[in-house]
Amino acid sequence: MQLPVPDPTIVTRRREIVQTLREIVPDGVIAEEAAMRVYDSDGLSALRQMPLVVVLPRTTDQVARVLSACRRDGVNIVPRGAGTSLSGGSTPLGDAVTLGMSRFNRILDIDLDNRCATVQPGVTNLAISWAVEADGFYYAPDPSSQIACSIGGNVAENAGGVHCLKYGLTANNLLGLEMVLMTGEVIRLGGRHLDQPGYDLMGVITGSEGLLGIITEVTVRLLRRPETARAVLMGFDDARQAGACVAAIIAAGIIPAGLEMMDGPAIRAAEDFVHAGYPVTADALLICELDGPAVEVDTLIARVESLARANGATTLRTSTTEDERLLFWAGRKAAFPAAGRISPDYLCMDGTIPRRRLPEVLERMQGLSRQHGLRVANVFHAGDGNLHPLILFDANRPGELERAEAFGADILRLCVEVGGVLTGEHGVGLEKRDLMPVMFGPEDIRQQQRIKCAFDPDHRLNPGKVYPTLHRCAELGKLHVSGGHLPFPDLPRF
Amino acid sequence: MDWLTPTDETAAAEAIRWAAARREPLEIRGQGTKAAVGTPVKAAFGLSLTGLRGITAYDPAELVLTAAAGTPVAEIRTALSDAGQHLPFEPCDLSGLLGSEGEGTLGGLVSAGLSGARRPFAGACRDHVLGVRGIGGSGLPFRAGGQVVKNVTGFDLSKLLCGAWGTLAVLTEISLKVLPAPEAQATLILDGLEEERALSLLRQALRSPADVSGAVHLSGGDTALRLEGPPESVRWRTQGLRDLLGLPCRTLDTDASRDWWDRWQRLEPLQADPDRHIWKLSLVPTQAAAVARLLRQADPALRAAFDWGGGLLWLATSPGLDGAHLRQAIPPGSGHATLIRAPAAVRAAGGVFPPDSPAVTALCRRLKDSFDPAGLFNPGRMA
Numbered sequence: 001m002q003l004p005v006p007d008p009t010i011v012t013r014r015r016e017i018v019q020t021l022r023e024i025v026p027d028g029v030i031a032e033e034a035a036m037r038v039y040d041s042d043g044l045s046a047l048r049q050m051p052l053v054v055v056l057p058r059t060t061d062q063v064a065r066v067l068s069a070c071r072r073d074g075v076n077i078v079p080r081g082a083g084t085s086l087s088g089g090s091t092p093l094g095d096a097v098t099l100g101m102s103r104f105n106r107i108l109d110i111d112l113d114n115r116c117a118t119v120q121p122g123v124t125n126l127a128i129s130w131a132v133e134a135d136g137f138y139y140a141p142d143p144s145s146q147i148a149c150s151i152g153g154n155v156a157e158n159a160g161g162v163h164c165l166k167y168g169l170t171a172n173n174l175l176g177l178e179m180v181l182m183t184g185e186v187i188r189l190g191g192r193h194l195d196q197p198g199y200d201l202m203g204v205i206t207g208s209e210g211l212l213g214i215i216t217e218v219t220v221r222l223l224r225r226p227e228t229a230r231a232v233l234m235g236f237d238d239a240r241q242a243g244a245c246v247a248a249i250i251a252a253g254i255i256p257a258g259l260e261m262m263d264g265p266a267i268r269a270a271e272d273f274v275h276a277g278y279p280v281t282a283d284a285l286l287i288c289e290l291d292g293p294a295v296e297v298d299t300l301i302a303r304v305e306s307l308a309r310a311n312g313a314t315t316l317r318t319s320t321t322e323d324e325r326l327l328f329w330a331g332r333k334a335a336f337p338a339a340g341r342i343s344p345d346y347l348c349m350d351g352t353i354p355r356r357r358l359p360e361v362l363e364r365m366q367g368l369s370r371q372h373g374l375r376v377a378n379v380f381h382a383g384d385g386n387l388h389p390l391i392l393f394d395a396n397r398p399g400e401l402e403r404a405e406a407f408g409a410d411i412l413r414l415c416v417e418v419g420g421v422l423t424g425e426h427g428v429g430l431e432k433r434d435l436m437p438v439m440f441g442p443e444d445i446r447q448q449q450r451i452k453c454a455f456d457p458d459h460r461l462n463p464g465k466v467y468p469t470l471h472r473c474a475e476l477g478k479l480h481v482s483g484g485h486l487p488f489p490d491l492p493r494f
Numbered sequence: 495m496d497w498l499t500p501t502d503e504t505a506a507a508e509a510i511r512w513a514a515a516r517r518e519p520l521e522i523r524g525q526g527t528k529a530a531v532g533t534p535v536k537a538a539f540g541l542s543l544t545g546l547r548g549i550t551a552y553d554p555a556e557l558v559l560t561a562a563a564g565t566p567v568a569e570i571r572t573a574l575s576d577a578g579q580h581l582p583f584e585p586c587d588l589s590g591l592l593g594s595e596g597e598g599t600l601g602g603l604v605s606a607g608l609s610g611a612r613r614p615f616a617g618a619c620r621d622h623v624l625g626v627r628g629i630g631g632s633g634l635p636f637r638a639g640g641q642v643v644k645n646v647t648g649f650d651l652s653k654l655l656c657g658a659w660g661t662l663a664v665l666t667e668i669s670l671k672v673l674p675a676p677e678a679q680a681t682l683i684l685d686g687l688e689e690e691r692a693l694s695l696l697r698q699a700l701r702s703p704a705d706v707s708g709a710v711h712l713s714g715g716d717t718a719l720r721l722e723g724p725p726e727s728v729r730w731r732t733q734g735l736r737d738l739l740g741l742p743c744r745t746l747d748t749d750a751s752r753d754w755w756d757r758w759q760r761l762e763p764l765q766a767d768p769d770r771h772i773w774k775l776s777l778v779p780t781q782a783a784a785v786a787r788l789l790r791q792a793d794p795a796l797r798a799a800f801d802w803g804g805g806l807l808w809l810a811t812s813p814g815l816d817g818a819h820l821r822q823a824i825p826p827g828s829g830h831a832t833l834i835r836a837p838a839a840v841r842a843a844g845g846v847f848p849p850d851s852p853a854v855t856a857l858c859r860r861l862k863d864s865f866d867p868a869g870l871f872n873p874g875r876m877a
């Protein structure tokens with residue numbers, strides 16, 4: 001993956017750009033190299049690039065003025081929340097201003113009667129749940145990075161988590177937004193009420209990876225924390241049985257709060273690291289969490305246990321205490337750092353597949369692993385078919401990063417081939433940008449890019465992310481009609 | 495009106511290219527069951543999607559159903575219920591209100607973005623549209639989204655098309671997320687509660703751990719709270735909720751409960767007087783009672799029904815109550831009103847959909863142009 005070469009005509013104007021930003025945000029411009037270094041990558045740390053300059057506005061008005069100035073001066077912008085994106089969404093560009101939202105860190109309003117909270121975008125995901133914990137509420141989407149990632153970044157990536165099969169992704173828990181457009185205009189969408197009529201702008205902005213505008217306020221719905229939660233841990237000698245068990249649970253009408261799978265290598269790496277009591281000889285492990293009132297959880301646990309037996313589980317344990325439930329999860333939650341212990345570097349992939357294709361995909365992934373000469377460990381949001389293969393490599397060995405990237409790309413091509421998609425929750429960013437044509441045809445991509453043009457016709461926001469080639473908006477906007485003859489003497493009419 | 499009735503996507507695209515070359519506006523229709531919603535469309539030609547019909551993929555264990563846009567909603571409901579699944583967003587059926595025959599097509603349902611009582615708990619129609627195939631105004635088919643339950647690849651165009659009333663693109667195929675239907679349900683009915691009190695009880699129930707999946711108050715009638723899930727859980731939560739409310743109430747068991755919500759899903763309580771205008775208001779729940787009270791001063795005969803614990807207010811108003819006046823009753827930033835039923839002449843005068851800020855209006859116009867640059871599809875319908 002190559003970063004674009006910075007435009008020298010912009011880089012030579014750096015001093016004047018820094019000056020303009022200082023006039024707008026006097027105490028929030030970072031231009032010294034040492035101080036900028038913390039911004040030189042996001043969670044996709046293989047890609048590093050110094051930003052042109054970093055600006056940290058405090059108010060919506062400052063954001064609007066920064067955007068207006070950049071538009072006027074022809075300068076690009078990379079929006080940034082907490083910088084935990086795994087796809088390079090907030091990777092800086094050498095000729096662009098990194099606009100960091102970390103100072104937008106206030107919780108503005110908690111309204112339990114209407115079960116929602118309004119916060120600034122720099123507030124972390126977990127801080128929202130903390131703020132309402134004492135009242136028995138929480139914010140449902142729970143990415144593993146929730147202690148660090150910002151809610152604005154969650155909206156921009158449409159982040160998910162282990163509980164999103166039952167409780168939805170960010171998009172499904174979002175009620176309102178304030179956003180600054182590239183024109184400097186501030187728009188407000190939704191609010192504490194549901195389903196604003198008119199085009200669903202909030203829907204298309206969610207998951208737009210910083211390409212459409214800067215989010216400056218977010219209203220999310222709050223849920224009542226379930227009374228109880230218990231988890232079932234199941235080990236299988238064959239991943240096919242685990243796959244069949246997942247299908248059986250859902251076919252039985254059960255939508256668990258979480259349904260996670262790990263393959264052999266992931267089980268062993270995690271067990272070595274946290275000693276959760278995982279069956280280290282198993283080929284696949286399932287963790288199934290049920291939540292709700294105790295009677296409901298008990299009923300469903302009994303059903304899940306019997307489905308596990310029917311599908312040949314060789315290990316079957318059900319948590320009886322909260323500590324035990326957390327222990328079951330500890331290994332899964334530590335899967336990434338555990339991979340980091342057994343390998344100097346790893347790449348985390350994020351495709352989704354139709355669940356029934358899982359055994360075949362796992363098998364072919366082993367083949368790819370041999371072909372590329374790199375190991376892979378799989379963790380899997382099994383309930384919704386979202387795979388996270390962790391490709392293990394050593395960046396210090398010449399060529400391994402490139403091989404890891406090629407392996408990753410092959411896995412994603414495989415996901416698309418079996419009817420799935422390139423990314424279930426981490427976004428396209430830079431990482432999967434060049435694979436977009438694997439999933440979408442030229443007209444599919446053009447139509448998405450026309451949306452970009454409606455928001456940001458000069459491609460100032462996060463250029464080079466998500467879409468492999470930039471088309472001039474004027475060209476995309478043309479109405480091409482081929483044919484134009486009366487086509488339907490043969491079309492039935494009534 | 496002359497109708498073009500393609501039977502596949504290729505023919506539909508050809509028809510649109512023909513219209514594009516002539517700059518000929520098209521009215522886009524499924525079965526036309528909701529044709530009386532929105533500003534009346536002026537077009538000499540119509541494009542009917544009823545020829546694109548049938549469920550193309552449905553594996554219940556994947557929780558995904560894909561069907562051609564012209565597939566009748568009834569056909570989809572049957573396929574789902576045969577597999578013990580359902581549409582979690584519980585789309586309301588406007589046919590009783592609009593005097594139309596049947597629930598129409600999937601394309602129509604999604605284009606209207608209809609959701610029902612379960613919406614605040616399970617998500618809206620747009621939350622369940624995983625992907626679509628469609629045709630833009632230059633007659634080129636495109637696809638958006640995917641056919642798996644979790645996907646963030648590229649812009650989520652499906653959400654934009656959901657609720658766009660056919661003004662952006664012609665949908666040809668839709669993939670929906672579906673879920674297992676709850677095994678059992680129960681409904682607590684409280685009689686004769688005064689509006690303000692009823693809404694405050696609904697909110698109290700929604701804040702409780704009872705996991706309510708329906709919270710309705712019909713002014714002057716029932717106040718209803720629904721609980722769904724495995725039977726053991728429903729029994730337990732019903733008892734807990736009764737204790738919490740501490741008021742006399744009736745419990746409807748699964749079958750009776752289903753009947754109650756089926757009637758509500760068809761909006762029967764609003765059907766009485768066909769001359770009334772029907773409005774749908776989306777509100778901050780705590781403000782709903784005040785909005786109804788204010789409007790009753792102007793229209794004492796007003797009939798009100800609250801759903802979503804107050805977040806949705808259906809009104810049957812006297813024709814004399816005009817839209818501008820009605821919208822003034824909603825405090826700024828607290829909600830919106832959409833006119834769902836009124837004679838064509840009233841709708842032609844505008845104001846069916848709530849006005850937006852100039853910046854949002856301009857952005858929506860640019861989005862419309864990006865899909866349909868010549869303005870062929872349902873011109874004026876959302877004006």
Ligand SMILES: Cc1cc2nc3c(=O)[nH]c(=O)nc-3n(C[C@H](O)[C@H](O)[C@H](O)COP(=O)(O)OP(=O)(O)OC[C@H]3O[C@@H](n4cnc5c(N)ncnc54)[C@H](O)[C@@H]3O)c2cc1C
Pocket residue numbers: 042043078079080081082083084085086088089090101121142143144145148149150151152153154155156157158159160161162209210211213214215216336425426462
């Ligand atoms: C260890 C680890 C575990 C993770 N686990 C998960 C997981 O389980 N599920 C999951 O979904 N993700 C996960 N992620 C990915 C990441 O945390 C999410 O994508 C998160 O939403 C990014 O938030 P952020 O604040 O760090 O955003 P950033 O990385 O700063 O930015 C992400 C994107 O959003 C844009 N952006 C940020 N803020 C704004 C704004 N205010 N306005 C407009 N655009 C903005 C940026 O331009 C960029 O394109 C994980 C990451 C790590 C490092």
